[in-house]
Amino acid sequence: MYSLLNAYLARMIHRGNLSITDMQGVTWRYGDDSGEPLHIKINGKKWERAIALDPALKLGEAYMHSGFDFVQGDIYGLLALVFENSGTNAETAPWMRLWQATPSHSKRLMQMNTLRRSSSNVQRHYDLSGKLYDLFLDSDRQYSCGYFEKPDDTLEQAQLAKKRHLAAKLCLKEGQKLLDIGCGWGGLGLYMARQFKADVTGVTLSHEQHEIAESRAQAAGLREHCRFLLQDYRLLASPFDRIVSVGMFEHVGIGHYREYFAHVKRLLKPDGIFVLHSIGRSGVPYATNPFIRKYIFPGGYIPSLSEVLPVIEKSGLVITDIEILRLHYAQTLKLWREAFMRNRETAKALYDEAFCRMWEFYLAASESSFRWQEMMVFQIQLAHKQDAVPLTRDYTYEAEGRWRKTDSGT
The missing domain is CATH 3.30.1050 (Nonspecific Lipid-transfer Protein; Chain A)
Structure with a gap:
């Protein structure tokens, strides 16, 4: 050796x-x-x-x-x-x-996510065959951290709870205009439109995700309340009552954080609420793992809060709440990895052995990083005004309790 x-x-x-x-x-x-x-x-x-x-x-x-x-x-x-x-x-x-x-001084160069480059990076990962994602995601295709209200929750339960948790933090009311930045396959937007009759606009840069989200809205009879655009959020003009972004901030790039929050501020109505859900680091900043950057998420970056909060402070938006989800993503990834391994032969038929090994390593390394390294998920609630949300978190628990009863019959 x-x-x-x-x-x-x-x-x-x-x-x-x-x-x-x-x-x-x-x-x-x-x-x-x-x-x-x-x-x-x-x-x-x-x-x-x-x-x-x-x-x-x-x-x-x-x-x-x-x-x-x-x-x-x-x-x-x-x-x-x-x-x-x-x-x-x-x-x-x-x-x-x-x-x-990876040298820290090269981080910004690797994350120059211009309009054209952002689209190309997103398509590298999210325009893979939809059949692949069906092998390990829940039925709603939630490709982000679940919210485990109980340790033995199934993947379906945890992803439904995540949507409920975000809706509660948004203080979403019937008929409000909601923007979903990085809408994925549309599951979160469809939930908001169905449960709250919100007027939802979702944006994605993935052709595959956009096509599926649009067809899902049509099949659910929600086109009146829910539309999905193949468009960069930076090109939007109309203001929104509520804005949510789940699992997209990791693709923004540290050099674009000021631009990101400036656009959120511009798009958010004076009495609006924004909730950002993103993977983060609980420790000091590090560059993206080179294997993940090369094969899985080109242009991606996991920030420490010390890199995000100073930008928010300068944006003029008010931080009204921060919540850290510690091991929720480790459990989510465990369930994804186990499901992928159960369906590995199907994945191999879609691609090949090298792809399956790459995907195994990606899921295993990601789960390991949330269990034994400094990875976590943060949810930051922002507004223009300090009184945009109630004084305590009780409103979220009360809302989730009500909706949990409704969701159990969905």
Whole structure:
């Protein structure tokens, strides 16, 4: 085995049961033999060196291109072992920093999400076959963090609760004009139109999402209350009573935050409310993981609150509430990953083995980051005026309680 990789693993893996068989047929063992055994067989010597020198990118690429296989265990188990050990092991801190190795000074260049580039980046991910997303998402195709009111909630229950939770924070009233920035396949907008008779406009840059959202509105008989546009939010002109954005802010790019909140301020009526739901970091800022940036979300970036709040402060909008959802996304991703694995052969028929391995790694790495690293989800409620919402959060709990009874009969 490449000596540097062996040295790093020997110093890092103090707990667990990891075996690696190299190209010479020699099996190396790491850990204290506790827990479920993991056994990896390396299929190419070049991958040993590559993973040692650039683990953030090359571990995922090695798995994607069959550079190693599992004799026992799976990719999620390997990532769990690495992150559980690295959290308490200062000896390997320099190597672990390579897991997120991208020079911070290059972040803005990688996130120059102009009108044209934003459209191209979105289509890279969201214009994949709709049949793929049907394999692991809930029936409403909510491709963002669920809200688990109970630990044993199903994916369907958690995603419905998320929509309810957002509606409560928006203080949504019948007939109000609602803008959904980054509307996905239309599920949130359709819920708002159906449950509250809101006048919904959703915008997306994905052709696939736009087509499906429009057909769903037509099939549900909601075209009168709900329309979806293949358009950048920056090109909208009419003001709205309420604005919501779920899972889109991660695609804005740090260099465009001032522009983003300026447009939100412009589009929000004087007595309006805006709720931003986004993945974030609870720690200091880091650049996007290179594997995720290259293969999954080009142009994407996960901000720390320290990068978002100063921009909001300068925008002139008032922060009326901030809520942190900690492990909700870890549980959401767990359910997505398990569903994808149940339907892996169907996904392979749609694409190929390399794609399935790429998607496995993406889901496993994302779940791991929410369980053992500094990933979380924040919901920030904004308005023009301090008295736009009630003084306490009781109004959200009361509203959710009422709507929960309604939703149970949907």
